[in-house]
Amino acid sequence: MRIGLIGAGAVAPYHCAAAAALDGVQLAAVCDIDAAAARRAASGCPDAAVFTDHRAMLQSGVVDAVIVNTPHSTHLPIGADAAAAGVHVMVEKPMATTLEDCDRLVAACENGGVALTVGHIQHYLPEKVAAQRVLETGELGAVRMVRDNRSTDYRPGTRSPWFFSPDIAGGGALMNIGGHCLDRSLWFGGGRAVEMLATTVNRFGSAVETDGAMMLRLDNGVAASIVVVSDPATRSDLLTVVCDGGVIEIDPRHGTTVHVDGRSQLVHRTHPDDIQTAFTAQLADFQRVVDGAAPTVPLAHARHVVELVLAAYRSAADGAAVLFDGALI
Incomplete structure (x- = not known):
């Protein structure tokens, strides 16, 4: 499973280390609007591509699944874009900021035939x-x-x-x-x-x-x-x-x-x-x-x-x- 990490914030190193530790998982790409932050997050995986636009990453075909580690209100639009591209989705908590957006995210993943999980780390x-x-x-x-x-x-x-x-x-x-x-x-x-x-x-x-x-x-x-x-x-x-x-x-x-x-x-x-x-x-x-x-x-x-x-x-x-x-x- 080729993982794309979208958002290189505080917990990005944990996600990257998790991908490196698991068999059958590869950190294939890191995306952040701050290119320097994306490069830092990807530094431990020299083969990982770096993007500043998640849509470009999805269109590149280098990922099978994404971890959405971005501001809360962006979980729906980014998750929906991934689902439309046939890419599996894990979003950090909260699932979204409204119940309507939670339901739209579920529907988008169902319509795209992809898996959806929410990262409740507790x-x-x-x-x-x-x-x-x-x-x-x-x-x-x-x-x-x-x-x-x-x-x-x-x-x-x-x-x-x-x-x-x-x-x-x-x-x-x-x-x-x-x-x-x-x-x-x-x-x-x-x-x-x-x-x-x-x-x-x-x-x-x-x-x-x-x-x-x-x-x-x-x-x-x-x-x-x-x-x-x-x-x-x-x-x-x-x-x-x-x-x-x-x-x-x-x-x-x-x-x-x-x-x-x-x-x-x-x-x-x-x-x-x-x-x-x-x-x-x-x-x-x-x-x-x-x-x-x-x-x-x-x-x-x-x-x-x-x-x-x-x-x-x-x-x-x-x-x-x-x-x-x-x-x-």
Whole structure:
């Protein structure tokens, strides 16, 4: 499978290393509107072609599949162009910035007869995989509650300007970092959300929200709380899963700990290669989907994450909870 990477941003090196690590996968091209950035990303693969226009890359015939690692609102048009060219598509999260665009992307790939996956990296991170394995044993009983605390930095100047454009990014901290939190909270909670109550805060003169809180009720009764805070004194990335028989704490800085009746057991210790391991596993999953397998992250789940971010914005604007059953909101 000849891969074309579209977008040479922060995670591009992980995608490139993943392609180099897998049998049957080749990084054939890198495309970015900044030619120097594209050349840097391709530097580890001397045979990779460099492009500054994704349409030229698609027309060249050098790729069988693409990874779309570009600003959020461009996922649909670039993915649709790839599908029209008969090229398989993996888009980074979020799937798109509107539900209509999510549906258009799915339709474009179906019409083009190509595979589509969404890069929700949380499902491949070793500390999250270790927690899911514990839950699958049933030893802790049912999940009752999920708490997710994340820090970020949404001060203007700390990241590319497009992150602060509502039209291009589709939102701020909740669309970006909150998307990861929603993804993993739904995954460990084991259901779909039926109620959302949210608050957003715009600080630093930002045009998009810099901070936010989301309270969710899932269709199986699980409660999930998510808080994203920008630029706190103490950084955090702690996911807590409360079960009938114990508590799982997941922190990528330390690992995954199971605590039962006053005793703790470390079931995964953080390793420096964990992030790269996740990106390699994600690309291997895409490779299997191209070969006809079902994706680890269903498209309906990826769409639901976008649905929930939009519900959070609506709840914050109206000052009230949003109830929904999967219909467009």
